[in-house]
Amino acid sequence: GDGAFVPAVVIGTGYGAAVSALRLGEAGIPTLMLEMGQLWNKPADDGNIFCGMLKPDRRSSWFKSRTEAPLGSFLWLDVINRNIDPYAGVLDKVHFDEMSVYVGRGVGGGSLVNGGMAVVPKRSYFEEVLPRVDAAQMYDRYFPRANSMLKVNHIDKGWFEDTEWYKYARVSREQAGKAGLSTTFVPNVYDFDHMRREADGTAPKSALAGEVIYGNNHGKQSLDKTYLAAALGTGKVTIETLHQVKAIRRQPDGSYVLSVVQSDADGKTIAQKEIGCRHLFLGAGSLGSTELLVRARDTGTLPELNAEVGAGWGPNGNIMTGRANHVWNPTGAHQSSIPALGIDDWDNPAAPVFAEIAPMPAGLETWVSLYLAITKNPERGTFVYDKATDRAKLRWTRDQNTPAVNAAKSLFDRINKANTTMYRYDLFGSQLKNFSDDFSYHPLGGCVLGKATDLYGRVAGYQNLYVMDGALVPGSIGVNPFVTITALAERNIERIIAEDVKAA
Ligand code: FDA
Secondary structure (H helix, E strand, O other), X not given: OOOEEEEEEEEOOOHHHHHHHHHHHHOOOOXXXXXXXXXXXXXXXXXXXXXXXXXXXXXXXXXXXXOOOOOOOEOOXXXXXXXXXXXXXXXXXXXXXXXXXXXXXXXXXXXXXXXXXXXXXXHHHHHHHOOOOOHHHHHHHHHHHHXXXXXXXXXXXXXXXXXXXXXXXXXXXXXXXXXXOOXXXXXXXXXXXXXXXXXXXXXXXXXXXXXXXXXXXXXXXXXXXXXXXXXXXXXXXXXXXXXXXXXXXXXXXXXXXXXXXXXXXXXXXXXXXXXXXXXXXXXXXXXXXXXXXHHHHHOOOOOOOOOOOOOOEEOOOXXXXXXXXXXXXXXXXXXXXXXXXXXXXXXXXOOOEEEEEEOOOOOOOOOEXXXXXXXXXXXXXXXXXXXXXXXXXXXXXHHHHHHHHHHHHHHXXXXXXXXXXXXXXXXXXXXXXXXXXXXXXXXXXOOOOOOOEOOOOEEOOOOOEEEOOHHHOOOOOOOOOHHHHHXXXXXXXXXXXXXXXXXX
């Protein structure tokens, strides 16, 4: 409540935040988590917590009057999106001038809406991206810890080869093979045993009912079921939902005060609060944490923040594309929404690409093969404070995505050539377009490790202030990022608790 003081506050409830809260709670530190989204644990009138992908309602989106699905069209028809009432739904698409970013909103952050793909980066690339982090420690200790805490599991290969639900992935694998490209199985936090029971008809369908970007009603081991459940289990951690942190300032005694707005699920303000704390952990994600610090620096509430705050942002080289298959090569009306294979061409020196074979769970045959390519794009964006709107704006131009599009194009041109197939041009909006170059699922950077912070996430210029999330990763990691974010947070919080928090 008003004037409240707690030893530790964690902003957000995504990966970096959840790791921080669990380890603080285990160390006996009373910790308050502030999350702007809702707790997703109560079924609505239809008996489900989340809405499905094919008939989205207000639960799908964060204060939009129309859904904004990544595939906006099919045969150029706007058949995918729906008008909805503005509401504190689970998926947000944040629009900047020339780039949009999808993020999760709710207790669990991105884990509520993401594809669950749990990939450890290639060690050589991790060393290239974060050369000052001890890779041996990461690969021996923190990546295994993250995988086990996140309940990462592997698909049964025999079942994969048999089931109609992954025909789309087998078709893409064969076509990649014809181009001399190899695929790899991708681990996931979705419970693959549950998925098999869905296929057998002995468990309610979620992945096999097209659920993913608006939440999974079953099967997904999201953070609310792993790290956050364990954090609450320490008895030291509490979570306040529909609480958005707006501003951070520092008291003369070195403690922090947060200005927080509490709303209801329709967006009406219920209360304005000031919450004080000794240790402040930012886990609001690349966009959220960076915006809070850019605002604090440029409005003068934390003037010592350095010029690296806001810099080094990247979309992890994300490019989506779709291919049209021949009629004799159907991809299946039944597709699991949880991807299981990736085309791994990361060691290609000219244009490294790791491309997930993505589903198109339309419930009918589309002959589409869909991909999310992760490429290596050296371009970076910068967040700057905009006084008029009190928001952080992203300086990033569309043409900065040209290296990523070119890398994706070189790989999929090869596949098309080997299979005499073509791109689909009707999936990404009203114009002819075969590559999405204007949105990302993987925002990374803005408060880069070793630049805006020290090598453990301690924010430069201030004591007891930490960045714990995707903002630390400098714009690219070569694979889906949440395992890296989790493992880095495990590494950093261990050091911070030992040296800063316990000692205090
Ligand atoms: P994250 O974004 O998870 O959490 C931040 C939290 O802070 C949110 O809950 C937000 O509401 C809250 N917040 C923000 N500002 C706040 C404020 N001012 N006050 C209070 N709360 C605030 N990755 C992967 O590895 N495998 C995958 O398969 C996928 N697939 C995928 C699909 C889709 C649709 C999306 C959107 C994303 C993915 N990702 C993914 C990306 C992955 O989800 C992402 O990298 C992580 O969730 C980022 O974790 P963080 O801890 O950085 O923040």
